Amino acid sequence: MGISIKKKLADFFTYLFLTVLVVIVVFPLIYAVAASFKPLSELFSDADKVFPIHPTLENYKTVLHSEVINFRVMTLNSIYYTLINVFGVIMSSSMCAYAFERGHFPGRKTMFVTIGALMFINMGTITVYPKFDILNAIHLNKSLWGLIVLNLFAIPTVNIYLVKSYIATLPKEMDEAAKIDGCSFFGTFIRITMPLLKPILATIGVLAFNGSWNEYLMPTIFTISNPSQQTLMVGINAMKSSGESASNWSVMLAAAVLALVPVLIAYAVGNRYFVKGLSAGAVKG
Numbered sequence: 001m002g003i004s005i006k007k008k009l010a011d012f013f014t015y016l017f018l019t020v021l022v023v024i025v026v027f028p029l030i031y032a033v034a035a036s037f038k039p040l041s042e043l044f045s046d047a048d049k050v051f052p053i054h055p056t057l058e059n060y061k062t063v064l065h066s067e068v069i070n071f072r073v074m075t076l077n078s079i080y081y082t083l084i085n086v087f088g089v090i091m092s093s094s095m096c097a098y099a100f101e102r103g104h105f106p107g108r109k110t111m112f113v114t115i116g117a118l119m120f121i122n123m124g125t126i127t128v129y130p131k132f133d134i135l136n137a138i139h140l141n142k143s144l145w146g147l148i149v150l151n152l153f154a155i156p157t158v159n160i161y162l163v164k165s166y167i168a169t170l171p172k173e174m175d176e177a178a179k180i181d182g183c184s185f186f187g188t189f190i191r192i193t194m195p196l197l198k199p200i201l202a203t204i205g206v207l208a209f210n211g212s213w214n215e216y217l218m219p220t221i222f223t224i225s226n227p228s229q230q231t232l233m234v235g236i237n238a239m240k241s242s243g244e245s246a247s248n249w250s251v252m253l254a255a256a257v258l259a260l261v262p263v264l265i266a267y268a269v270g271n272r273y274f275v276k277g278l279s280a281g282a283v284k285g
Helices: 002-035 040-045 058-064 071-102 108-120 128-137 144-153 157-168 173-180 185-213 217-223 232-239 249-283
Strands: none
Touching (some): 002 249, 040 249, 058 249, 071 108, 071 144, 071 157, 071 185, 071 249, 108 157, 128 144, 128 217, 144 217, 185 249, 217 232, 232 249
């Protein structure tokens, strides 16, 4: 009886804590979306009210037809930049992880330990100039394509660990059977292993999408002299210091909401595999 009461109390406080946490996380998002439909005067005069009294779409019209940024072009730039990065991250992370987990080559363990150590080293902005110098040498320092090329070789170490751990949970007999049937190492990866990696690949895909879509510093540096290549994040930041939107927070909130939509869609699509991928990739290493 005592154990049952303790369990109920533990469950109650657990759910209470999670409810409070959800409110803390979700409320700012709800407020931002609601405030994006408020006129500027109402945003300040009725700041204590969450939902607009006189909702308007003018803020969104201002963003979509802004003279400061080309919303359509910048959105398309963000889309192709993000999708190519996501594809690159998924392919490079999965291939490296498969090579470390199933491959047999000299120095494999030493190389993996070295790569693992890089997780704990944060270079910050130290690498910005060397990256810019490399792209300048190949004449790609003024476009997103140069940054994409760099990202293809910048494999997140955490992703390799997650995918490698997930592959470790798969039976090796499948690889051996494929090898007996004449399948090559790479063929086994593409035909047998990769289709089984959907949960973990969806997980790192969502994380890569979020990171690439919201990236600001590097796209700003590499496209500062080429506005036609700038991403939506760069454009929204430019709106804060230019034109009508510089003093209109309702417009800025509308811009932020529009920029948030693709990320929410990515999470909604990948949510089916997201938790499963994270938990499976973290259990066994």
